[in-house]
Amino acid sequence: MSGIPEGAQVSEDGHWWWDGSAWQAVEDAWDTVQEAASDAWDWATGNDEGGTTSGGGASGSYDDGDLAPEHAVCSLGPCPSCAESDQVSAPCVLESGHDSVHQCAQGDYWEQSDASEAALPLVFGTPVATAMLTYDSGSDTISATGNTTGWPRGTIDVVGDIYCDGQVVHRQENTCRSATACTLPTWSTTPDPGTRWEHVVTGSGPRYGPVEDTEQVDVP
Ligand SMILES: [Zn+2]
Ligand SMILES: [Zn+2]
Incomplete structure (x- = not known):
């Protein structure tokens, strides 16, 4: 095996090593990695039906974005301008997974990192x-x-x-x-x-x- 740091945890099939936050493919011929990928996924998520391994369950180590439906709407909010001016609840209409600048159907902008944060109205430039x-x-x-x-x-x-x-x-x-x-x-x-x-x-x-x-x- 090559490219594995000293003391890193390695999957039982030897194709993956744990870097502390995600499973990394051991440097190997790509087709071999492909063949091993599904096995490694089962191992990493603890879905091994054979029951011969332990210590899996590293959920979230693969990019969940690939599994999200295409063209899903962000829908964070509600828009603070619509709430104040129109007393309506208007969600973000942009595609999900964009940055922290959101926009409602009225064209208002606001900043919000996640649903637990307050939405702050935003302008580009300054008043x-x-x-x-x-x-x-x-x-x-x-x-x-x-x-x-x-x-x-x-x-x-x-x-x-x-x-x-x-x-x-x-x-x-x-x-x-x-x-x-x-x-x-x-x-x-x-x-x-x-x-x-x-x-x-x-x-x-x-x-x-x-x-x-x-x-x-x-x-x-
Ligand atoms: Zn709005
Ligand atoms: Zn948004």
């Missing part, structure tokens, strides 16, 4: 907030709007605080349900000359922390 503050000298108007985008589907909140020379003069707010983005209503006013304006937009939604953006404009 962002955008503040838009402009002064139009023709109409002598300063106007503010903004939004937040890139969230997992759910309840999205966006808040815009408008400051003039460091004092809050107006707060914009909006809440969007079953959404991945939310936009602020536009607010505008006629500013005093020589004032400094600031617009701070904060977006929040499922799983990820709040995001913020600031714009500043000096009125001549």
Whole structure:
């Protein structure tokens, strides 16, 4: 026998050795290994009807994936976005055996390693907030709007605080349900000359922390 570490357990027929977690074929002519494979399987799983061996029962030492039906559905979940937004239980529709990023029929994504773990809504990229503050000298108007985008589907909140020379003069707010983005209503006013304006937009939604953006404009 070749290729067997010193002291390794070897099957009775001499074609397999135990590496501590799986049965490995002893380096040998492949057809010989093939002939021995079914015997070794019986031995490894303890299915030897002859009853002449002992110490078998090493279940799980062969790749169980080969035995799974083809095109089985993963069905892990339920999808956290569907649960929150639609109050429905939506399982993963991808083929079983894929990685830990799951997808429901609605197109939501979530992360989950196994059924015992909480499902975490997922986006590719990161949520962002955008503040838009402009002064139009023709109409002598300063106007503010903004939004937040890139969230997992759910309840999205966006808040815009408008400051003039460091004092809050107006707060914009909006809440969007079953959404991945939310936009602020536009607010505008006629500013005093020589004032400094600031617009701070904060977006929040499922799983990820709040995001913020600031714009500043000096009125001549
Ligand atoms: Zn979903
Ligand atoms: Zn899945």
